[in-house]
Amino acid sequence: MKIIVPIKQVPETSNVSMDPETGTMIRDGVESIINPLDLYAIEEAVNLKEEHGGEILVISMGPAKAEMAIREAISMGCDDGILLSNKEFAGSDTLATSYALSQAIKKFNPYDLIICGERATDGDTGQVGPGIAAWLDIPFTTYVSNIKEVNENSMIVQRMVETGYEILEIETPCLLTVIKEINYPRLPSMRGKLLAKKKEIKTWGPDDIGAKKDYLGLEGSPTRVVKISKPKVSRGGEILMPKNESELDKAVDGLIEYLQKKEII
Amino acid sequence: MSDCTYNKVTQEIVDKLKDIVSAKYVVYDDPEKLEPYSHDEIVEKSYAKMPEVVIKPRTAEEISHVMKLANIERIPITPRGAGSGLSGGAVPLYGGILLSVERMNEILEIDKENLMAVVEPGVVTNDINEKVKEYGLFFAGYPMSVESCFIGGNVAENAGGGRAVKYGVTGRYILGLEVVTPEGDIINLGGKRVKDVVGYDFIKLMVGSEGTLGIFTKIIIKLLPLPTEKIDLLVLFKDVETAVQMVPKIIGNGKIIPTSMEFIDRFSMQTAYKYLNEPYPHEEAGAMLLIEIDGNSKTQLEEEYETIGEFCLENDAIDVLVADNYTTQERVWKVRRNIPEALTAYSSSKSSEDIVVPLSNIPKILPELKVIADKYNVLIPCFGHAGDGNIHSTIIKKPEMEIEEWKVTLEEVRSEVYKKVVELGGTISGEHGIGHKRKKYLDMVLEPVTVELMKRVKLAFDPNNILNPGKIFDL
Numbered sequence: 001m002k003i004i005v006p007i008k009q010v011p012e013t014s015n016v017s018m019d020p021e022t023g024t025m026i027r028d029g030v031e032s033i034i035n036p037l038d039l040y041a042i043e044e045a046v047n048l049k050e051e052h053g054g055e056i057l058v059i060s061m062g063p064a065k066a067e068m069a070i071r072e073a074i075s076m077g078c079d080d081g082i083l084l085s086n087k088e089f090a091g092s093d094t095l096a097t098s099y100a101l102s103q104a105i106k107k108f109n110p111y112d113l114i115i116c117g118e119r120a121t122d123g124d125t126g127q128v129g130p131g132i133a134a135w136l137d138i139p140f141t142t143y144v145s146n147i148k149e150v151n152e153n154s155m156i157v158q159r160m161v162e163t164g165y166e167i168l169e170i171e172t173p174c175l176l177t178v179i180k181e182i183n184y185p186r187l188p189s190m191r192g193k194l195l196a197k198k199k200e201i202k203t204w205g206p207d208d209i210g211a212k213k214d215y216l217g218l219e220g221s222p223t224r225v226v227k228i229s230k231p232k233v234s235r236g237g238e239i240l241m242p243k244n245e246s247e248l249d250k251a252v253d254g255l256i257e258y259l260q261k262k263e264i265i
Numbered sequence: 266m267s268d269c270t271y272n273k274v275t276q277e278i279v280d281k282l283k284d285i286v287s288a289k290y291v292v293y294d295d296p297e298k299l300e301p302y303s304h305d306e307i308v309e310k311s312y313a314k315m316p317e318v319v320i321k322p323r324t325a326e327e328i329s330h331v332m333k334l335a336n337i338e339r340i341p342i343t344p345r346g347a348g349s350g351l352s353g354g355a356v357p358l359y360g361g362i363l364l365s366v367e368r369m370n371e372i373l374e375i376d377k378e379n380l381m382a383v384v385e386p387g388v389v390t391n392d393i394n395e396k397v398k399e400y401g402l403f404f405a406g407y408p409m410s411v412e413s414c415f416i417g418g419n420v421a422e423n424a425g426g427g428r429a430v431k432y433g434v435t436g437r438y439i440l441g442l443e444v445v446t447p448e449g450d451i452i453n454l455g456g457k458r459v460k461d462v463v464g465y466d467f468i469k470l471m472v473g474s475e476g477t478l479g480i481f482t483k484i485i486i487k488l489l490p491l492p493t494e495k496i497d498l499l500v501l502f503k504d505v506e507t508a509v510q511m512v513p514k515i516i517g518n519g520k521i522i523p524t525s526m527e528f529i530d531r532f533s534m535q536t537a538y539k540y541l542n543e544p545y546p547h548e549e550a551g552a553m554l555l556i557e558i559d560g561n562s563k564t565q566l567e568e569e570y571e572t573i574g575e576f577c578l579e580n581d582a583i584d585v586l587v588a589d590n591y592t593t594q595e596r597v598w599k600v601r602r603n604i605p606e607a608l609t610a611y612s613s614s615k616s617s618e619d620i621v622v623p624l625s626n627i628p629k630i631l632p633e634l635k636v637i638a639d640k641y642n643v644l645i646p647c648f649g650h651a652g653d654g655n656i657h658s659t660i661i662k663k664p665e666m667e668i669e670e671w672k673v674t675l676e677e678v679r680s681e682v683y684k685k686v687v688e689l690g691g692t693i694s695g696e697h698g699i700g701h702k703r704k705k706y707l708d709m710v711l712e713p714v715t716v717e718l719m720k721r722v723k724l725a726f727d728p729n730n731i732l733n734p735g736k737i738f739d740l
Contacts, residue, residue: 012591075587158698184544187499187593190574261345 001054001150002111003045006101006132007038009062009069010122038116039076040178044147045115046077047183052150055079056088057108061089061100067201074199075192086205088213093221094123096169098131100216103209105136113155114175118143125175126177133175140175141168145182147195161224271359271734272339273610274317282320282362285330290368292319302363305350306410308613312353312702316363317344320349323368325443325451325482332449332480332731335362341734344476346386346418349410351617352700354422354475358735366417369482372396379457380488381440386417386481393486403491406435408696409602417481423473425696427557427601430516430652432489435697441485444471447478447727458484470722475698476727476733492559495524496570497588499597500577501550505530505635505647507581508552509628512651514557514580516624521569526652527555528627533608533648533659537600540607549583554651555601604648605657614662614671618682621655622691624635634658634684641678642666655695658682683709699737707738 012031019026034042045056058073061084063102070081084100092100105114114136116129126142133140141159149156154171160179188196206213212221238258242251247265259265279293292298296315304313335342341361348355357363377597384393388652391411393404408414408426411500418424420442425434441455455461455468471478502508512526524711540546547553554563556573560566574585588594608615622630631647638645642663649657660678662671683693683706692710693703707716724730730740 014591014595027579031590033592036592186546187588187597190498190571190578190585190587193587194571 001048001052001113002108003043003048003056004105004108004111004114005038005041005056005058005073006105006114006116006128007042007058007060007069007073008035008117008120008122008128009033009060009066010035010120013121019163023210032065032068034072034120035117035120037119037121037180039117040180040182041115041117042073042076042078043183043185044178045113046186048113048147048150049077054112057082057111059101059104060084061092061097061204064203067203070201071199072188073195074196075188077192081199081201083201083203084205084209085203088206088216091218091221092216092221094127094131094224095214096123096220099130099135099220099246100206100209100211102135103131103211104204107209110173112172113137114173116175116177118177118179129177136175138173138175139170140177141170142177144176144178147176147182271341271361274340274361278334278338278340281334282318282331285334286322286327287373290321290323292321293317302345302348302365303356305348305353305355307351307353307617307702308609308615312356314356314358315360316357317360319363319365321365321368325445328364328445328480328482329449329451331362331364332445332447334502335731336448336729339729340731342422342731343733344417344480346415346421347389347410347413349414350418350422350698350700351619352422352475352698352702354698354700354733354736355418356701364480365560366415366480366482369417370415373483375400375488376457377403379404380490381457382486382488383441384416384484384486385483386420390414390416390418390419397488398491401491402488402686404438404486405432405489406438406486408435416484416486420481420484421474421476422696422698424654425650425653427650428697429650429655430526431522431524431559436469438487439468439472439484440487441483442468442471443480444479444481445484446627447729447732448462451482452479455485470728471665473698475700475736477723477736478732480732485658493561494563495567495594496566497594497597498554498556498558498570498574498577499586499588500554500556500574501547501586502552502554502581503583504551505631506628506643509631509651510556511554511577511580511582512627515573515576515623516652518576518639521558521573523573523652524557524559525650526557527649528555528651528656529555529601529604532644532646533604534600535658536611536646537604537607540603540610541600555597556652597647601648605659608646608659608661612661612664614668616675616679617658618658618660618679619655619694619696619697620658620682620686620691621653621695622686622689624652624654625649626689626691627654627656629686630656630689630691632700633689634682637678637681637685641674641681643674643678645678645682650695653695654691680706701735702736704736 009032012033017026038070058070058078060070064085067083082217119126143160144157145160146158154169156169158165158167240251240254242248283291302319303315341359343357343363345355345365366387369385371385374383390407408424419435423436444452535545558569588597634645644661645658647656647658649655693706
C-alpha cells in the first residue's frame with residue numbers, strides 16, 4: 001500500500017496563554033508539535049503498513065521548522081517526508097492549503113490511501129482533509145473510527161456519526177479523516193529517531209508542484225478574519241442549601257419556583 | 266510523661282480559640298466539616314481520627330497563642346498542610362485541636378540576587394514553581410503530589426519525589442525557618458545564608474520532624490536556574506530483573522546523572538492504563554524504566570539520551586521510546602502519576618510502602634518481594650523512584666482473600682518486607698515518613714539508644730507532649 005499522511009505542525013496549546021486585548025495566542029516560547037489529532041492518522045498508516053506492507057509518505061506545509069514534525073512522523077514509522085515551504089504559501093487558508101497539498105500529492109500518483117487527522121487543534125476547521133480529496137477528485141469520508149477491511153480496490157470503514165456508527169465501503173484511492181477512537185498513537189522509538197535524524201527531507205516550492213500562484217497564499221484564500229471576539233460566559237445560578245430537615249421543603253419549593261421561572265417545568 | 270491523657274476541648278476553649286483567630290476560622294461541632302481533617306491520603310479508614318476542633322490561623326502570633334493555650338489546657342495540637350501525606354502524620358490521633366495552615370498561603374518574597382524565596386507553609390508547592398518560572402528559576406525539592414501538597418508539609422516530611430536522583434530531597438533546599446515551638450515561642454532558624462555552622466543544625470532537625478517539634482510559619486527556600494530542556498525515555502524490558510539491573514548500571518556509569526529514573530512493573534503500568542481508560546500498548550514488556558534527563562542544550566541532551574538508550578539496548582532492553590515534547594512527556598508521566606490512584610481503584614485493601622535500599626541492592630530487593638508475595642498470596646506491584654533506591658511496593662489484597670485474614674497477613678507481609686529491606690542495608694521509609702502508620706516498626710531500623718535520644722529531644726522541645734503526639738514513636 002502506498003499511503004500519504006498530510007500533517008500540520010501546531011503550537012503546543014496545553015500551557016498557552018491568550019493576550020486578553022487582541023484575543024490571540026501568545027506564541028513566545030511555545031513549543032511546536034505535530035497536531036495531536038494527526039498522530040492518529042500517522043499511527044493508522046503505520047498499522048496498515050505493518051499489516052499489509054508498503055510505504056508511507058508524510059507531507060506538511062509550513063515554515064522551515066515544520067521539518068521537525070516530519071522527522072517526528074518518520075521516527076514513528078513513516079518512510080519519507082516532503083515539506084512545502086515557501087513565502088508564496090504563506091497566509092493560505094484551508095482552500096489554498098488543500099490545493100497546495102493536493103498538487104504535491106499528485107506527484108506521488110499512484111497512491112492507495114490518504115489519511116488525515118480529524119482537524120488541527122489550532123485552526124479547528126476540519127476542512128483541509130476533505131478539501132484535498134475534492135481537489136484530487138477522489139472519494140473521501142470523515143470521522144473514521146475503524147478500518148475494518150482492506151480490499152484490492154476498496155475498503156470497508158466504520159465512521160462515527162451523531163446517532164451511532166455507519167459502516168461503508170469506499171473505493172480506493174480515497175481519503176479518510178480519522179478520529180481518536182481509531183487507535184492509540186505510539187511514542188517514537190529511539191531507533192526511529194536516529195533514522196529520522198539522518199533522513200533528507202525535501203523542501204518544495206510552488207514550482208516543484210506545478211501550482212498556480214494565484215491559487216496560493218493570501219491571493220488564493222477567500223477566507224478573511226474580520227474580527228476576533230470572545231464569547232461571553234453568563235452563568236447565573238442560585239445555590240439552595242438546606243442546613244437541616246426543616247429547611248428542606250423550603251429549598252425544594254425554591255428549586256421548583258426557579259425552574260418555573262426559567263420555563264423549564 | 267508516658268501516658269497520653271489530654272483534656273477534652275470544651276465550649277470555653279473553643280471560645281478562646283475564636284478570640285484568637287475570629288469565629289469563622291474555627292470549625293467545631295460540625296462533623297461534616299471536620300471529617301476532611303480526620304485523614305490524609307491513606308485509604309484505610311482505621312488510620313483516621315476526628316479532630317475535636319479545627320483552627321485556621323493566619324499568623325505566627327496566632328499560632329503562638331494557640332500553642333500556649335493548648336499547653337495550659339493540656340490539649341493536643343496536630344498541624345496540617347494539604348493532607349496529602351501517606352503516613353498519617355497530619356491525623357489528629359488524640360483528637361484535640363487540628364491546626365491547618367491553609368490560610369498561610371503567600372509567597373512573601375522572591376529574592377533573585379540570592380536565588381531564594383520566602384514562603385508561607387500553606388503555599389501549594391506547584392504555585393512556587395509557577396511563580397518563579399517567570400524569573401527562569403525553579404524549586405527542585407518537590408514531590409509527586411506537587412499540584413496539591415503544601416510546602417509546609419513537604420518540609421515537615423522532608424518530601425522526596427521523582428527528581429531526587431539528581432536534585433536530592435526537600436531538605437537540601439531549606440535554608441531558613443520561622444518556627445512556633447510547641448511551647449509557643451517564635452524562633453528563627455538559619456537565614457539567607459549558604460553557609461552557617463553556628464550551633465547545632467536545628468534546620469536539619471526540623472526538616473522531616475513530621476510536625477512533632479514545631480510549626481513552620483515562614484520558610485526560606487533555595488532556588489535553582491530552571492533547565493530549559495528535558496527529554497524522557499520510556500525503556501521497555503522483558504522482565505523485572507532485566508529492568509532493575511539497569512538502574513545501578515546507569516548511575517554507576519558515571520557519565521550522566523538522570524533527573525529521575527522511575528521503575529514501573531507490568532501490573533502497575535497495566536492497572537494505570539486501565540484506570541485511564543486507554544489500551545495498554547506495551548504487551549511485550551514485563552517492566553520498564555522511565556528516565557528523564559534535563560539541561561540547557563537540546564543537542565547535548567540528544568547525545569545524552571542516545572548514550573543512555575544505546576546502553577539500555579546493549580543490556581537487553583526491548584525498545585527505547587522517546588518523549589521530547591510536552592505532549593508526549595505528559596502522556597508518559599500521566600500514567601506514572603496515576604499508578605497510586607489506579608491501584609487504589611483496583612483494591613482499597615492495600616498498603617502503600619515506601620521502602621528504600623542502597624541503589625546497588627535494588628536488583629536484589631525486587632525478587633525478594635516477589636517471593637514474599639507468592640508466599641502470602643498477596644500482590645506486591647512495585648513502582649517508584651528506583652534511581653534513588655526508593656521503591657513504592659504496594660501490598661494489595663487479592664479479591665478472594667477474606668478481610669479478617671488480610672489484616673493478619675498484611676502485618677506479616679509488612680514485617681517480612683521490612684526485614685529483607687534492613688538486611689539489604691535499607692530502611693522502612695524513604696519519603697512518606699513514619700507518622701503513626703509505621704511507628705511500631707521503628708525499632709527494626711533504629712537502635713534503642715537512638716530512639717531514646719530522639720524521645721529526649723522531643724521532650725526538650727515539647728515537655729507536655731502537646732504537639733502531634735503519637736507520631737514517629739510513643740513517649
